[in-house]
Amino acid sequence: xxxxxxxxxxxxxxxxxxxxxxxxxxxxxxxxxxxxxxxxxxxxxxxxxxxxxxxxxxxxxxxxxxxxxxxxxxxxxxxxxxxxxxxxxxxxxxxxxxxxxxxxxxxxxxxxxxxxxxxxxxxxxxxxxxxxxxxxxxxxxxxxxxxxxxxxxxxxxxxxxxxxxxxxxxxxxxxxxxxxxxxxxxxxxxxxxxxxxxxxxxxxxxxxxxxxxxxxxxxxxxxxxxxxxxxxxxxxxxxxxxxxxxxxxxxxxxxxxxxxxxxxxxxxxxxxxxxxxxxxxxxxxxxxxxxxxxxxxxxxxxxxxxxxxxxxxxxxxxxxxxxxxxxxxxxxxxxxxxxxxxxxxxxxxxxxxxxxxxxxxxxxxxxxxxxxxxxxxxxxxxxxxxxxxxxxxxxxxxxxxxxxxxxxxxxxxxxxxxxxxxxxxxxxxxxxxxxxxxxxxxxxxxxxxxxxxxxxxx
Numbered sequence: 351x352x353x354x355x356x357x358x359x360x361x362x363x364x365x366x367x368x369x370x371x372x373x374x375x376x377x378x379x380x381x382x383x384x385x386x387x388x389x390x391x392x393x394x395x396x397x398x399x400x401x402x403x404x405x406x407x408x409x410x411x412x413x414x415x416x417x418x419x420x421x422x423x424x425x426x427x428x429x430x431x432x433x434x435x436x437x438x439x440x441x442x443x444x445x446x447x448x449x450x451x452x453x454x455x456x457x458x459x460x461x462x463x464x465x466x467x468x469x470x471x472x473x474x475x476x477x478x479x480x481x482x483x484x485x486x487x488x489x490x491x492x493x494x495x496x497x498x499x500x501x502x503x504x505x506x507x508x509x510x511x512x513x514x515x516x517x518x519x520x521x522x523x524x525x526x527x528x529x530x531x532x533x534x535x536x537x538x539x540x541x542x543x544x545x546x547x548x549x550x551x552x553x554x555x556x557x558x559x560x561x562x563x564x565x566x567x568x569x570x571x572x573x574x575x576x577x578x579x580x581x582x583x584x585x586x587x588x589x590x591x592x593x594x595x596x597x598x599x600x601x602x603x604x605x606x607x608x609x610x611x612x613x614x615x616x617x618x619x620x621x622x623x624x625x626x627x628x629x630x631x632x633x634x635x636x637x638x639x640x641x642x643x644x645x646x647x648x649x650x651x652x653x654x655x656x657x658x659x660x661x662x663x664x665x666x667x668x669x670x671x672x673x674x675x676x677x678x679x680x681x682x683x684x685x686x687x688x689x690x691x692x693x694x695x696x697x698x699x700x701x702x703x704x705x706x707x708x709x710x711x712x713x714x715x716x717x718x719x720x721x722x723x724x725x726x727x728x729x730x731x732x733x734x735x736x737x738x739x740x741x742x743x744x745x746x747x748x749x750x751x752x753x754x755x756x757x758x759x760x761x762x763x764x765x766x767x768x769x770x771x772x773x774x775x776x777x778x779x780x781x782x783x784x785x786x787x788x789x790x791x792x793x794x795x796x797x798x799x800x801x802x803x804x805x806x807x808x
Contacts, residue, residue: 351569352540355508355561356466356500359515359533361525362473363410363492371490372407372472373400373444380529384485392490394439399611403428407470407492408615409625413522414494415455415468416626422455424617426470428609436484437477445471447495448606460518461511461634464499471495494525500536500545502561509558514633521630521658533557535585537564539572544580548592551585560585563592636661644673653681659695660685666702671709679709683723687730700733707736720793721745754787754795758803761786769808780804 369378374391390398408426415422429448432441446453446469458465473491477484496515502508512531519525535548535557546568548560564583571578583592631639633655640651654664654677667676684705688695708725711717717725717740725736725745740746761783762769771779780801787800 351565353503353565354500354538354540355502356536357496357498357502357508357512357533357557358536359496359498359512359531361494361496361519361531362529363407363494364523364526365404365406365410365492366523368404368406370404372404372470372492373402373490375401376490378491379487382487384483384487386487388486388489392439393486394441400444400609403470403612403615404492408617410492410522410524411454411468411470411494412617412622412625413629414496414519414524415458416622416629417518417522417524417632418455418458418460418465418468418496420455420458420465420468422617422622423452424619424622425452426454426615426617427452428612428615429606430609431471432605432607435474435477436482437474437489439475439486439489443472443474444609444612445469447471448604450606450608461514463501463511466497466499468494468496500538505558505562508561509554512554512557517633517656521633535560535564537561537568539565539568544578546580546592547582548585549582549595552587556585556587559590560592563590567592630658633661640673640677644668644677646673646677650677650681653685657695663695663702663705667705667709670706671713675713676709679712679722679726680705683726684730687727691730693730698730700729704729704733704736711736711740715796716740716746718793718796720788754791754799755803755807757787757790757795758783758800758807760790762804762807772808 365378370376371378371392374389376389376392377387379387391400412422426446427450428444428446429451430442431445431448433443434441445451447467451469453467453469455468456466458468471493473488473493475484475486475489502511516525516527516531520527525531530552532550532552535551536545537548537560538545546564548564551557551560568578579597581597582595584595585592636655637648637651640646640654641648644651646654653660655661660680664673664676664680667680688698708722708729712719712722721740725739728734729736765783765786768779768782772783783804784797784800787804788795788797791800
């Protein structure tokens with residue numbers, strides 16, 4: 351069975367500089383009480399007209415288009431998309447999509463999935479159909495919409511692509527991670543490929559489930575000979591299924607017209623060129639460089655590249671530390687401690703200098719891994735001079751083989767049964783003896799060296 355799926359991905363632009371809406375100066379505040387961050391413009395009061403679009407929003411949408419390898423357009427026109435719904439105070443949405451639209455960027459590609467277009471639009475208000483209440487705080491929030499070609503053929507491919515898309519967008523700080531993304535999921539199965547659109551699916555998990563459900567539902571209808579027409583469905587979270595909403599609208603149903611109150615946005619070629627130069631290296635490019643040039647394991651490379659701050663920290667540390675060692679400690683130990691403390695990398699007060707100090711001691715075997723783990727836990731709490739701290743608290747590794755061998759002999763004498771068990775082929779007995787030696791050395795001996803000496807002395 352042939353399957354086609356395309357997405358229309360919507361995300362809230364991260365307006366961290368201006369913190370204001372697309373066509374007015376009202377503050378973007380997701381925690382504000384209902385209808386408190388509004389004005390005549392974003393509530394569609396008679397006689398009010400939109401301001402020029404927020405420059406930060408235009409810059410962000412251009413960055414998204416360029417990261418997705420789209421060709422940017424130099425003259426952008428807003429349209430009025432008409433429909434009657436309680437969440438739309440003007441009776442139309444201002445958008446760069448539609449019959450006469452010029453998208454911000456078009457004909458791009460990301461990880462083998464074609465990108466038809468990227469455009470900018472305003473969010474409507476929030477309407478609660480159960481109470482009839484409308485909250486206009488969200489009316490006018492700037493949205494990015496990414497429209498893909500119907501290139502997805504499996505749920506696994508769709509899930510992986512979405513995760514990597516969010517990572518890519520985070521590299522240019524484009525989408526507010528706290529507000530999430532949603533998508534319209536367009537699914538069709540062969541041979542006729544009549545498209546069904548599942549509207550406003552609000553999470554990664556649900557997007558994938560909606561795709562999987564529609565394949566099965568359409569296949570069942572086809573088997574039973576149900577007449578199939580293009581239409582729109584809603585995703586029901588409680589039943590993990592879709593339900594009929596309406597026949598699919600055409601562009602003419604929205605009566606698109608150019609927005610008469612807004613001039614075209616002209617994008618200078620030089621601006622686009624400069625933006626392209628300033629774009630960060632993409633996550634997939636980092637993974638390729640880390641695995642090929644730095645010889646990292648692919649999983650380590652993907653984890654490090656999943657967050658730009660982590661990737662930047664790794665690259666600074668790897669300037670002086672063996673990359674494989676640096677990757678292991680950042681990916682496993684640093685992230686472990688941050689996750690345990692429910693912190694983000696942005697919360698880390700220690701910088702690459704402290705991490706380098708720590709890992710230099712590990713690299714030279716001047717401290718044990720166990721000691722380093724305790725030190726990295728302390729570094730997450732507060733930065734300090736690692737080398738000085740190790741010296742003052744006498745945490746250096748025991749490197750004198752004579753001292754270690756003495757501990758080994760003591761442990762062997764004190765644990766004759768474990769010795770006999772090891773001779774009988776029980777590996778766990780060896781681990782027990784090594785543990786006893788480590789306890790005697792207060793964790794300062796190197797486990798590999800201890801293990802060799804234990805085997806030598808038994």
